[in-house]
Amino acid sequence: MKQRKVPMRKCVACHTMKGKKQLIRVVKSPDGEILLDRTGKKNGRGAYICDDLACFDKACKTKALNREFKMEIPIEIYELIRKQLEEDSDR
Numbered sequence: 001m002k003q004r005k006v007p008m009r010k011c012v013a014c015h016t017m018k019g020k021k022q023l024i025r026v027v028k029s030p031d032g033e034i035l036l037d038r039t040g041k042k043n044g045r046g047a048y049i050c051d052d053l054a055c056f057d058k059a060c061k062t063k064a065l066n067r068e069f070k071m072e073i074p075i076e077i078y079e080l081i082r083k084q085l086e087e088d089s090d091r
């Protein structure tokens with residue numbers, strides 16, 4: 001079985017390079033909305049964070065997404081995404 005090359009992306013919180021499957025994607029939509037993108041196919045500028053709540057918390061504390069998207073992101077948005085991640089981890 002031939003292994004496909006996995007595209008690597010950098011986590012905005014801990015700056016580790018990882019395969020896309022080990023990361024979550026957050027996008028800034030063309031309307032300026034910040035959304036969790038589970039499919040990895042949404043339009044907009046994307047940022048990647050480890051699929052790990054601890055790392056997301058780090059991004060939250062350091063406001064890594066604000067820097068990444070060059071905009072002020074309300075804490076509510078971070079909390080909303082965190083909640084979605086928590087629900088996913090109950091699988």
Ligand SMILES: [Zn+2]
Nearest residue numbers: 011014050055
């Ligand atoms: Zn990370």
